[in-house]
Amino acid sequence: MERLAYPDRKIRMVLDTDTYNEIDDQFAVIYALKSPERMQVEAFYAAPFFNELSTGPRDGMEKSYNELEKISGLLPEMGEMPIYRGSAEYLPGADTAVESDAARNLVERAMASPDDDPLYVVAIGAITNVASAILMEPRIVEKIVVVWLGGHALQWADTKEFNLFQDIHASRVVLDSGVPLVLVPCFGVASHLQTTLSEIREYVKDSGPAGNYLYETFRDCSTDHFAYSRVIWDIANIAYLNNGDWTPSALVHSPRLSEDFRWSVDTSRHLIRYVHAVDRNAIFRDLFTKLKG
Template sequence: MTDSKWPKLDDATMLQRLAHPKGRVRMVLDTDTFNEVDDQFALAYSLLSPEKLELLAVTAAPFYNWNSVSPADGMEKSYNEIMNIFGLMELDPEHTPPVYRGSTQYMSSPGEPVPSEAADKIIELALTSPEPVYVVAIGAITNVASAIAKCPEIIRNLVVVWLGPNSYTWPTQKIFNVSQDYHASSLIFDCGVPLVILPCHGVASHLLTTPYEIDACLRGRNRLGTYFSDMIRGRFARFGQNRPGWSKVLWDVSAIAWLISENWVPSSVRRAPILNPGFTYSFDDSRHFYKEAIDIDRSEVYIDLFAKLQHASLSPEEAKHDQKAEHS
């Protein structure tokens, strides 16, 4: 059962919140941007989809792997990479969302939030927004869980969209965005916040691309496109990858694609699983609802993403005019 310390949404309200949003979405993007190469694509995709997404803020998430020396270092590198993407896109300051630093460590227990300006901003937006705020988390969920632990009331006005676990049928949930911070991950499943999961293996894993496709679609189109081409080729050269036949999943793009069109990323409602310390699921049909994507149309997602990235240095009005001309 959901812990009594959390505000409880009745089933009707929960199902309403889990329905695919109509109209424009007010969102926060929580991203470990320097961790890999997919966050950068997801960030740019969010900024280039103003017809559906109103990006209120971007928050830097912690990560710790071969690209960082600590969670704090990963968060700071992510913050700087967000700024780098903004610069490459040559954004008009009026259309540039504010950026906030996130957690410098992981949660030590489910009830102890990690203080950060990112968590505070999520709380502020949730408490003041006239409509639900969609927090799209594409890294460790520490910032979001800390905001909820610090101010549980925000559950009433949040929807969390998380590229985190694998499909519920997968034998393990020991995957990077979940296993970095077990306490934060388990809190997200237990607290009763409206939650939409984009599974890594089973759904997002279909978003394979290759250096050759990225070069053909993006290289030379603008500064951002060439940066993405260089990044895809450079980041993985040290591992002997990036050779003919090799492909890369742009995992995080799936979360943005779900917000843009559920026709591309169909999903279904289930009862929220319990995340065990060994990163397996247990199931209890008395628990609250959550939503999980079950498939993704790779072609539709990449057609939309590449078209928008090709116009990344244009104003929204110029890009819209240019895309109409291409399709006429």
């Protein structure tokens, strides 16, 4: 319960990201690095993904690793921060971890954490690396807090969301493990974090190499930006750590995840923190201000 309380202080964190999958991960990586007053980023983990941008989970993870390397060359803040390759496949079963440098590093880093200074594991992709680490060393649930962008809002008709859907075994491991979890849903919550090319051009472009990179990435994500907006989902997790007032939340019982990707309530289960809204304007104002600074 103490670790589910909002961390009104600077925290230590690692960021687990499928960086090549979308354009929002890049925003989240840079937002985290531009928020040193609230978070100390210790490492980055490349997460697997499989869609039209990859030939399989391994390829998606490798592309995400390379994208993190690319961002590292743009941001002095990223400096010598280590980047670890994650899982090359999804969990083959509910009790079977997948070996990776990322999962091993998470176990080592978590177990070295003082009891009064938990490691925040910010996950904005498939939760495979984190679930594998928990299966490798279950004691890390006493040393970490997971902040995961996964699934849709609890009232949504289904929760067949990309991060959660890719690896149902990993999703269940995290939801069932009892690890202190902050769940940030996509549709119904983070889906309010929409912006446009004109706004990005006005407030992000020319904000140094990183700002130009984000602008070009946004510009190239569509061939027609007329009356077009895009969700930058993943900054919701960083916003939560920056200011709890921008991401109202409540304690709820950890939901059960069905085979057909639906939530169900079981009041006998442990509690998690559930983010149920976002202040879109405050979050983008903070991001744009930090990029300009």
